[in-house]
Each structure stands twice: as C-alpha cells, then as structure tokens.
Amino acid sequence: PDRTLHMIGNAHLDPVWLWPWQEGYQEARATFWSAIHRMDEYPDFVFTCDQVVLLSWVEESDPELFARIREKVAEGRWVMVGGWWVEPDCNMPSGESFARQGLYGQRYLKEKFGVTATVGMNVDPFGHNAMLPAILRGQGMDSYCFLRPGPHESELPGTMFWWEAPDGSRVLAYRIPFEYCSPPGEVAGQTEKALGQLDRSLGDLMVFYGVGNHGGGPTKANIDSIHRYDQMGTFGELTMSSPRRYFDEMTKRLGEQGLAELAVWRDDLQHHAAGCYSAHSGIKAWQRRAQAAVLSAERWAAIVGHDARADLERAWKQVLFNQFHDVLPGSAIEPAYDDARDQLGEAVAISKRIITRAHNVIARDVRVPQEDGTQPVIVFNPHPWPVSTRVEMQYGLAPNGVHVVDADGADVPCQRTQSVATTDDKGRGATVFQADLPPLGYRLYRLRQGPAAHAHGTLSASPHHLENDVLRLEIDPVTGWLSSLLDKRTGVDLVAGAAGEHTQICEDPTDTWGHRVVSYDWPGEAMATTGIVLREEGPLRARIRVERAWGRSTMAEEFILGAGDDDAVEVRVTLDWREQAHLMKLRFPVAVQSPVATYEIPFGHLTRPIDGAEEPAQSWVDLSGVVGGRPAGLAVVNNAKHGYDVSPPSPGRSHSIGITAVRSPVYSWHDPRLLDPDGYYSYQDQGTQRFTYLLVPHAGDWRAAALTRRAALLGSPVRAMLESFHDGPLPASRGYLDDGGGQVMVTAVKLHEDTPGDLVVRAVETTGRAVQATLDVPLAGVRLTADFGPCQIRTFRIPLADPLAAVETDLVELTVRKGAFTVEAW
Numbered sequence: 001p002d003r004t005l006h007m008i009g010n011a012h013l014d015p016v017w018l019w020p021w022q023e024g025y026q027e028a029r030a031t032f033w034s035a036i037h038r039m040d041e042y043p044d045f046v047f048t049c050d051q052v053v054l055l056s057w058v059e060e061s062d063p064e065l066f067a068r069i070r071e072k073v074a075e076g077r078w079v080m081v082g083g084w085w086v087e088p089d090c091n092m093p094s095g096e097s098f099a100r101q102g103l104y105g106q107r108y109l110k111e112k113f114g115v116t117a118t119v120g121m122n123v124d125p126f127g128h129n130a131m132l133p134a135i136l137r138g139q140g141m142d143s144y145c146f147l148r149p150g151p152h153e154s155e156l157p158g159t160m161f162w163w164e165a166p167d168g169s170r171v172l173a174y175r176i177p178f179e180y181c182s183p184p185g186e187v188a189g190q191t192e193k194a195l196g197q198l199d200r201s202l203g204d205l206m207v208f209y210g211v212g213n214h215g216g217g218p219t220k221a222n223i224d225s226i227h228r229y230d231q232m233g234t235f236g237e238l239t240m241s242s243p244r245r246y247f248d249e250m251t252k253r254l255g256e257q258g259l260a261e262l263a264v265w266r267d268d269l270q271h272h273a274a275g276c277y278s279a280h281s282g283i284k285a286w287q288r289r290a291q292a293a294v295l296s297a298e299r300w301a302a303i304v305g306h307d308a309r310a311d312l313e314r315a316w317k318q319v320l321f322n323q324f325h326d327v328l329p330g331s332a333i334e335p336a337y338d339d340a341r342d343q344l345g346e347a348v349a350i351s352k353r354i355i356t357r358a359h360n361v362i363a364r365d366v367r368v369p370q371e372d373g374t375q376p377v378i379v380f381n382p383h384p385w386p387v388s389t390r391v392e393m394q395y396g397l398a399p400n401g402v403h404v405v406d407a408d409g410a411d412v413p414c415q416r417t418q419s420v421a422t423t424d425d426k427g428r429g430a431t432v433f434q435a436d437l438p439p440l441g442y443r444l445y446r447l448r449q450g451p452a453a454h455a456h457g458t459l460s461a462s463p464h465h466l467e468n469d470v471l472r473l474e475i476d477p478v479t480g481w482l483s484s485l486l487d488k489r490t491g492v493d494l495v496a497g498a499a500g501e502h503t504q505i506c507e508d509p510t511d512t513w514g515h516r517v518v519s520y521d522w523p524g525e526a527m528a529t530t531g532i533v534l535r536e537e538g539p540l541r542a543r544i545r546v547e548r549a550w551g552r553s554t555m556a557e558e559f560i561l562g563a564g565d566d567d568a569v570e571v572r573v574t575l576d577w578r579e580q581a582h583l584m585k586l587r588f589p590v591a592v593q594s595p596v597a598t599y600e601i602p603f604g605h606l607t608r609p610i611d612g613a614e615e616p617a618q619s620w621v622d623l624s625g626v627v628g629g630r631p632a633g634l635a636v637v638n639n640a641k642h643g644y645d646v647s648p649p650s651p652g653r654s655h656s657i658g659i660t661a662v663r664s665p666v667y668s669w670h671d672p673r674l675l676d677p678d679g680y681y682s683y684q685d686q687g688t689q690r691f692t693y694l695l696v697p698h699a700g701d702w703r704a705a706a707l708t709r710r711a712a713l714l715g716s717p718v719r720a721m722l723e724s725f726h727d728g729p730l731p732a733s734r735g736y737l738d739d740g741g742g743q744v745m746v747t748a749v750k751l752h753e754d755t756p757g758d759l760v761v762r763a764v765e766t767t768g769r770a771v772q773a774t775l776d777v778p779l780a781g782v783r784l785t786a787d788f789g790p791c792q793i794r795t796f797r798i799p800l801a802d803p804l805a806a807v808e809t810d811l812v813e814l815t816v817r818k819g820a821f822t823v824e825a826w
Helices: 021-041 052-061 063-075 095-113 132-138 188-197 220-232 243-261 281-304 309-321 334-363 707-715
Strands: 004-010 047-049 078-080 119-122 143-146 160-164 170-175 205-209 237-240 374-381 387-395 402-406 414-417 429-437 441-449 460-462 465-467 471-475 482-487 503-507 528-537 541-550 553-562 569-577 582-589 593-601 604-608 620-627 630-638 643-647 656-663 687-698 719-722 733-735 744-751 758-765 771-777 782-788 793-799 807-809 821-825
Touching: 004 220, 004 243, 021 047, 021 052, 021 063, 021 220, 052 063, 052 095, 063 078, 063 095, 095 132, 095 281, 095 309, 095 744, 095 758, 119 243, 132 143, 132 160, 132 170, 132 793, 143 243, 170 243, 188 205, 188 220, 220 237, 281 309, 281 334, 281 687, 281 707, 281 744, 309 334, 334 374, 334 441, 334 719, 374 387, 374 429, 387 719, 402 414, 402 429, 429 441, 460 528, 460 541, 465 553, 471 553, 482 687, 503 541, 528 553, 569 656, 593 643, 593 707, 620 643, 620 656, 620 707, 630 656, 630 707, 656 687, 687 707, 707 744, 744 771, 758 771, 758 782, 782 793, 793 821
Parallel strands: 004 047, 004 205, 004 237, 047 078, 119 143, 143 170
Antiparallel strands: 160 170, 374 441, 374 719, 387 429, 402 441, 414 429, 441 733, 460 465, 465 471, 471 482, 503 582, 528 541, 541 553, 553 569, 569 687, 582 656, 593 604, 593 620, 620 630, 630 687, 643 656, 744 758, 758 793, 771 782, 782 821, 793 807
C-alpha cells in the first residue's frame, strides 16, 4: 500500500491500578531501562514517553538511568509528550488542577531536559472534557492523542480532526486506533486491528505498540517484526516514529487547505465507563477538599508574601498524582485508597499549616481594641469577590451564650446552635452568625456575652415548612421531600405538581467502571421516611431534619434556610450506606416545560441532551425552562459528587435532575470477569459519608444565579479564628483582590514559580459570553481591565516591585503571551 505507518513505541504504565504505587515506582525504572536497552540494540528505535511523575521517580532512585534518558532526549530518540504530571481522569479534576498538571509537568521537562511537550497525550482516561483544547494550547501543546471514546461509543468525525474548545481554541486530535499497547510478540495483529478502525483517507497513520498497563514497553520481537513487515511491504512503509513527527509531516502534507478541510469537533469526548463518575465516594470527596485547600493556601501565602513554593509544590503533586485515571475514578484496588487518603491528607495538612501561618501573620497586625467581656473573631474569605455567608463558631467561657457584633459594635444576625463538644463545661457553646466579608480578605467581629435581645430578618418555620422573604418550601410528611418550592421573586413554584421520588435505590450489577453503562436512571425503590423534626429555629436560620431508611441503610437530610433574602436551600446529607451491589440516585423533580440542561465542566459549562444518560460534571447541574409560561429554573450545586443525569418525563415522573449519591460495586471488578457466587469480596462505600447540596431556584437564566461562585464557596468555606486584643496597622476589614463578582471569575492567585516577587492572577469567563472585566488588585496596587471572549482563560503576571509592568503569561508561567489589556494604579 502507498502509505506510511508511523509506529509509535510506548510503554503505558499505570503507577497505581491493580497494584500499589510502590510497585509502579519500581516498574518505572525497569521499563525505562528496557527502553534504553532497545535503543542501544536498534539505532532507529524511538521511544515516546508521557507521565512526568515516572521520570521524577527515576531521577531520585537511579541517577545512571536518568543520565541515559537525558542523552537519548538530546539525540531526539526519547520523545516527551503529554506534558502532565500523570495521565489524570479528564473529567473530574477542577480547571485549576488541569492547569497545574501542565505547570509542574512542563516545567519539570524544561528544567531537566531542556524541552517541553508540544503534543498532549492521554491514552487511557475514560473521557475528556471540552475545555481541554484551551488548556493544552495554554501549556504549549498544539495536538492531542487519545483512545477513548472508541468507535462504538461516539461518532467522532474521523481518526484525525480539529478539536475546538468553547473559547475557540483548537488542537489537532488523533484517536488512537484499537489500542495504545500491544502483546510482546510481533505487531501484525496490532497493525491489522488498528487499520480496521482507522480512517484510511488520511493516508499516513499512527499505530501504537509496546507492552503496557504494568509497563514493559516495546520488545525485541515487536521491533524485529516491524523491520520484517516493512521489508515485506505488507502494510506499506513502517517507520519508527513519534507523535510529533507524525503531526508535523501530516501538517506539511495536507497544507493549509487540507488542514482547513478537516472536520471540527465542538464538544467533549465521551462516554466510557460511566460508573467511574460515582465509584468510591471517598476519593471524590478527598480530592475536592484537597484541591480547595491548596488553592486557598496559595492565595494566603501570596497575600503575606511567604515563599511557600516548595511546600505548595509537594502538596500539589500529591493532589495531581491522585487524579490518576485509575485512582480518582475509583477503579484501583482497595489498598490503593489507603495511600490516596494519606497522600491527599498530607496535601491538606501542608495547606492548613500555610493558611494558619498566613492568617496569624495578618491577624497580629489588625488593630483590635481592648473590650472587656468580649472575644474578638477574625473571619477570612478565600474568594476574590465579596461573600455574605453564615459562619458557625465554637466558643468557651460564656455560660449564658453570646451574641455577635461587628468592629463598630453594630449587632450582627446570629443565633445559638449545637456545639461540636458534648461535655459538662457549661461555658462551651456554638453560635452561627451572618458575615459580610470583603473580597479575598478579612473582617473583625466580636462575641459578646449574653444572648441577642432582638430578632433579625423574616423567617418562619414548622416541621413541614420554611419561609423567608424570597423562598417558601413545604415538605410532604409522607415522602419527606418537597411538595412546594416557591420563588417569591417570580411567583413560580419549581416543584409543585412535579411527580417522582427523591430517592431511587436499585440493584447495580455493573462492574466498578460501569462498562457499557449509558444510564443509571433505572427503576428503583424509595427510602421510607422515618422521621421529620424541626431541629433549629431562630432569627438567622431554621433547620428541618428528615430521616429515611432502606434495608440496612439510613439517610438524614437537613434542610436549612436563612432569614431575609437567602435565595438557596442548603441541604446537609449524612448517609450511612450498608448495601452491596446497589446504587442510590438523589432525584430532584422539576415542574418545568421545554427545559435545557446545563452542566458545569472544568473552566466552563456544556448543554447536554435531556435523555437520562449518566454524565460527568463538576459541582452543578441546571434545568431551565418555563413554568406556566414564565421562565424559571432550578440548579443543584454539591460539594462531593460527579455523576449526574437529567431525565425526561415518563409515566409517573416529571423532568428531573439526578445525582448518583452512592454506588457499591466490588473493588476493581472488571467486566467480563464474573463474580463467584461463593466468593468473598470487598464492596465500595460501606459506612458513613457526608456531603452538602444547594437548591437554587432562579428566573430561568442560570448565569444570573452565580452557580460557579456558589460552588466555590460551598467547597471552600470561609474560616473564622479567635483573636486577642492588640494594636496594629491594619484596619478591621480589608480586601486584597476583587474580580467584581461578575462573569469573569478569578480562579488562581499565587506567587510566580520562578520569581516569588511576582504575583500571578488567573481568571476565566464563566457564562459563555464575551465581556470586558476589571480586576482590582490592591495587593499589588493596580487595576487590570481586559476583554474576555466566551469561556476564555487569561493569566496575568504582576511584578510587585513594578506592578504597572504587568504582562500576560501562559498556563506554565514560562512564556509571555500577546494580549491586550490595560493596567493602571489602583
């Protein structure tokens, strides 16, 4: 045949999967030595390498091997691709996590080898979010190799096509045919099966080979057979190659016109193994917590000028490592999650130390005048926009309770709540109060002894209803779910007349991955309501507790509504799950017609069909349409889950949003292996878990409901700390950076990786609509004004010694990018 097959020798290595990371650590060394030996034996052999963590392991354990790798990189025969710390799951990590995969991966390659990856490669993840082209381009990569979804899972436009993100960024994408690895023998079978799936109209093609998963790489038999079949001409010309060479040659051969004629894909790349969006609730929650903690630590370290780069790098690398596509999706062996818990715990502990130090450095300089009988409290807001939120605070030495005032002595809405301590110490207690906080800053409050002598806001409550100035909700005493959710601003009741159960439990015969699952919206049983009680009622908030049971499992949902204009219902969930091979959906029936479903994805959002399919998303899903001819919508925001669906009406059911709250498959059970009915297995998610969701009614446009900001606050709450009396140069309230709270949201505030005297600020447009935004940065004494396209990500580098010399940089902080913006003194 008149074609060239570029044979891509690689060694996909899962550092964790059916083995612990310690085994992957050793296998990286063994695999890379094998690749070096093949190079010594075959002068034309080229090795393609991704996953930077493997190189870092070799550097610290085998300096001789690392030196040989550097030689081969210099020769151009060891080719670096991917540019990320690991091959992560490409749906569930946050946008900032994807930015850090490249930040630490590409900078390591540059420092150690003098190169960066220009081809992205994630051969094994189970799907790819739609914003990846923008992230890849921001990290210096112009093309992308992937395997899934396969031809049976998605009708992609061909083997090679343009993949375009919502912001218009494009990469040249190549779907790897058949498999990324091969058996250790000859490559004929691998090549034939690859050719059977390839779009042959391209002419020249890539075929990947080499023993993988547990490493290994290309074998002598692989390479000998490539030489033999090349000589025979069986498949065309076979050449040892790399993805970079292939894309370069194809770009040259196709020319501008040919490239322009390639199909364009403007969507995510799904679906494969939909059960991974919900398998192992623990790893999902630990990851969310760790990501939020490290981002917060970065911000506070930057504010006080602490050079915490080494500690933050250690924390981030633990976070990034545990986003690996067989850890975060829940598909690894059970012992792997002991390691993941400990590693993510280390990241959180590092972050908390950085945050606590920074907060104390700030607090010591806040002027706190002496006032006998009071306890100063400083509340810190980690978000770069003003935040109004309820703060729960433990206190001591106040047997008659406390009330809260601000720095000027004005009363602050508050009420007593249950303490986390259960002791005979009559002086200990807890209060919840309303805090209005400046953007990325702090505010001083005081606890005064004695209860508040006045009421605040408008709030009424009973065991079956909560009502304030904005919302009224009613709970059905039989089902324990909402029979009404009235938005007084629009006059629309979002759930009245909506049919369907809130809980949906069914048997789950699918494997850990959920292979071949399209939907988990299956018929199921509802948990029985066992109790409803008005647990808390006061001037600031009210709380109804609904208890349920099914089988050996129980669930409590606590519905919390604040006084006045609180426009979201907070629901705290405690689930004690004791079922095996079962799953539970939390469903949210919505009384809307002609709805549109929108899902949050990393750095963006997508509209998806309303078909009940299991979909990955970040923190929120919205369903908007009309109710009685008036536009209306309901969003569900949560802090721990990633598996969702939006289902169409069916007999006895209305449109509804679904969250897969829990699945309990056997660990690392992979179809088609059948479970032994007499075997003994360990099942996931046994025991207690806690998470929180918000119900956010709105007038039909989710953009006006600030969902991404609500999700950020839910996942990263403000922090209150007790303080002492002292003088100081700082005022009672101060903010350090403000993005204005509009369409453009600041997602990162940190010190530059090379120059800790420079501030890095990253922002993204969150609504899909172009806008001009102003970022006030009093920390640097400047104001930035910049145009943002839909979903555009922009990163600014501000020298603190000369802030008017600010520039725009890429996501790895190595290159200055051309982009128009203005900077002026603040």
